[in-house]
Amino acid sequence: MNRHSELSFTDSLKSEQRRTFYEHHKPIAVLMILILFLFPIIGVFVIGAPGAVLGVVVSVVGYFLAPYVVLKLRAG
Numbered sequence: 001m002n003r004h005s006e007l008s009f010t011d012s013l014k015s016e017q018r019r020t021f022y023e024h025h026k027p028i029a030v031l032m033i034l035i036l037f038l039f040p041i042i043g044v045f046v047i048g049a050p051g052a053v054l055g056v057v058v059s060v061v062g063y064f065l066a067p068y069v070v071l072k073l074r075a076g
Helices: 015-024 026-047 049-075
Strands: none
Touching (some): 026 049
């Protein structure tokens, strides 16, 4: 990741880019770990088994999209 504004969406989905992002942004990495574990649990308490599935989907999508979104918001 040489320049934040040069990061394309497809580049942000590559594991190397994600790993580099999370290594350089430790607070965001910790937040994403909490989200990955808490969203499915919260989903179960709110709407049951479908909530657990929805929580897993939302947390995984967030994990993959967070580097792209954060860098685009900082660049723009």
